[in-house]
Amino acid sequence: MTGISKRFGPVQALSDVTLAVRVGTVHALVGENGAGKSTLMKILAGVYQADTGDIEIHGRRQVFTNPAQALEAGVSMIYQELDLAEHLTVAENIYLGAEPQGALPCMISHGRMISQAQELSRQYSFDIRPSAKVEDLAMGDCQIVEILKALRRKASILVMDEPTSSLSESEAKRLFEVVRRLRSEGLAIIYISHRLEEIIDLADEVSVLRDGRLVHSEPASAMDIPKIVHHMVGRELTDFFPSRAARIGDVLVQVNGLSSEAGIDNVSFEVRRGEIVGMAGLVGAGRTEVARAIFGVDKRTAGQVVLENQELSIASPADAIHSSIALLTEDRKRTGLCLELPCSWNITLPNLEQIGFRPFIKPGRENRIAGDVGSQIAVKWSSPRAPASSLSGGNQQKLLIARWLLADSKFLIFDEPTRGIDVGAKAEVYLLLNRLAEEGKGILFISSELPELFGVADRILVMRRGRLVGNLKTKETTPEEVMHLAAVEEKT
Numbered sequence: 001m002t003g004i005s006k007r008f009g010p011v012q013a014l015s016d017v018t019l020a021v022r023v024g025t026v027h028a029l030v031g032e033n034g035a036g037k038s039t040l041m042k043i044l045a046g047v048y049q050a051d052t053g054d055i056e057i058h059g060r061r062q063v064f065t066n067p068a069q070a071l072e073a074g075v076s077m078i079y080q081e082l083d084l085a086e087h088l089t090v091a092e093n094i095y096l097g098a099e100p101q102g103a104l105p106c107m108i109s110h111g112r113m114i115s116q117a118q119e120l121s122r123q124y125s126f127d128i129r130p131s132a133k134v135e136d137l138a139m140g141d142c143q144i145v146e147i148l149k150a151l152r153r154k155a156s157i158l159v160m161d162e163p164t165s166s167l168s169e170s171e172a173k174r175l176f177e178v179v180r181r182l183r184s185e186g187l188a189i190i191y192i193s194h195r196l197e198e199i200i201d202l203a204d205e206v207s208v209l210r211d212g213r214l215v216h217s218e219p220a221s222a223m224d225i226p227k228i229v230h231h232m233v234g235r236e237l238t239d240f241f242p243s244r245a246a247r248i249g250d251v252l253v254q255v256n257g258l259s260s261e262a263g264i265d266n267v268s269f270e271v272r273r274g275e276i277v278g279m280a281g282l283v284g285a286g287r288t289e290v291a292r293a294i295f296g297v298d299k300r301t302a303g304q305v306v307l308e309n310q311e312l313s314i315a316s317p318a319d320a321i322h323s324s325i326a327l328l329t330e331d332r333k334r335t336g337l338c339l340e341l342p343c344s345w346n347i348t349l350p351n352l353e354q355i356g357f358r359p360f361i362k363p364g365r366e367n368r369i370a371g372d373v374g375s376q377i378a379v380k381w382s383s384p385r386a387p388a389s390s391l392s393g394g395n396q397q398k399l400l401i402a403r404w405l406l407a408d409s410k411f412l413i414f415d416e417p418t419r420g421i422d423v424g425a426k427a428e429v430y431l432l433l434n435r436l437a438e439e440g441k442g443i444l445f446i447s448s449e450l451p452e453l454f455g456v457a458d459r460i461l462v463m464r465r466g467r468l469v470g471n472l473k474t475k476e477t478t479p480e481e482v483m484h485l486a487a488v489e490e491k492t
């Protein structure tokens with residue numbers, strides 16, 4: 001890609017970017033939220049057209065006006081904001097547009113489609129049921145479907161935009177094996193991730209984007225994490241995990257014997273005032289389902305939630321919000337944001353009392369409040385009135401955080417709050433969690449990244465197959481012990 005520039009209205013997303021990716025290598029693309037990584041790759045994949053610049057593949061100049069042309073030329077992309085047909089099955093999604101033919105022309109052989117999907121996922125050692133409906137899948141499984149869909153296409157250039165953001169460490173490891181295998185088969189792989197350890201582990205070359213410009217490109221062997229961070233943010237980053245003197249108070253929340261229709265089985269734990277309780281587990285272990293059962297999304301079949309010694313009767317998320325509980329969902333696209341609506345609306349949505357009397361709201365006040373809380377965590381937007389869809393992935397995540405900051409709840413559940421946000425912003429989120437804890441709130445912090453759980457949480461709960469299998473003081477345990485508890489059944 002040579003001299004690529006792209007502007008969205010007032011935002012210059014890319015300026016004169018030149019990137020060369022070799023056959024048989026993994027090329028990592030890193031940069032802060034909004035640096036232009038996804039935009040650059042969407043230009044390569046034919047989603048956007050560059051204002052200036054050229055694309056050459058194997059020495060041939062290419063002009064893509066739509067994704068089908070890019071696919072034809074061998075470019076396959078796994079999008080950061082997963083884009084599956086929810087009402088179709090896993091197999092139907094994987095073979096969308098390339099369905100195996102049935103006995104008669106114009107007919108689809110569902111049987112063959114299922115068996116091919118089964119074979120494909122076995123070939124790459126993923127464990128997924130081809131006949132499951134996508135809408136019933138957890139986030140991590142959707143990511144695996146998206147990956148299989150891209151693998152099925154037999155591309156020569158594979159772009160992976162944050163493929164591991166919803167995967168736990170063991171699934172991510174499996175993906176790395178796949179990536180290495182594809183590399184040895186001669187694919188060129190462009191790999192975007194905010195998990196910098198992965199980059200060091202996997203990449204042959206690293207290119208860094210900052211504010212829409214390519215600022216650095218070097219073999220990975222010459223790079224380490226501090227160096228990458230330095231190029232990304234233009235300064236050193238110390239104290240990644242802020243230290244804090246936890247002042248843990250009396251019991252704030254008790255979850256007793258919680259079971260739900262979604263498969264949670266007799267889960268009990270407490271969260272104290274000022275305490276950050278982490279929750280670990282593999283994809284599908286039931287962590288999100290615990291959050292959903294507490295928040296009134298999934299129907300509870302047994303158990304109680306007690307807040308400040310009062311049993312809550314929560315039948316819906318609205319009840320939960322009124323009971324001073326917040327839930328930042330892991331899936332910003334499906335259950336988090338209203339992407340077409342302005343950023344400010346997205347922030348104030350559960351907090352309308354703050355901006356007027358029903359049924360009237362004051363737009364000026366709304367913009368001001370949203371602007372204030374947005375700037376507290378440095379959301380990068382052209383204005384609070386811009387639609388949420390115009391923000392980069394990481395900045396969309398920050399919108400969700402801003403929403404729950406505004407709500408000022410007593411008990412906050414954060415499900416993968418740092419999904420897709422850059423190192424600098426992660427450090428800010430950790431600080432924020434600390435600040436909320438210092439204000440005496442209780443926090444349940446669900447994460448697939450063990451380092452951040454160990455860096456931030458006072459205690460770590462471990463889920464496995466819908467059950468709570470560990471409740472450990474962070475200071476008295478190790479990542480190995482947590483991994484072992486989370487995965488032990490898989491090995492036997």
Ligand SMILES: Nc1ncnc2c1ncn2[C@@H]1O[C@H](COP(=O)(O)OP(=O)(O)OP(=O)(O)O)[C@@H](O)[C@H]1O
Pocket residue numbers: 008011012013031032033034035036037038039040080380381389390391392393394395420421422
């Ligand atoms: N469709 C769009 N309309 C308007 N602005 C856009 C659009 N897509 C991207 N932008 C803007 O372009 C800039 C680059 O965004 P991009 O999504 O490429 O960032 P990114 O590097 O992928 O960030 P992240 O790590 O958060 O995913 C951002 O300022 C973003 O707001």
Ligand SMILES: [Mg+2]
Pocket residue numbers: 037038039080161392393394
């Ligand atoms: Mg992006």
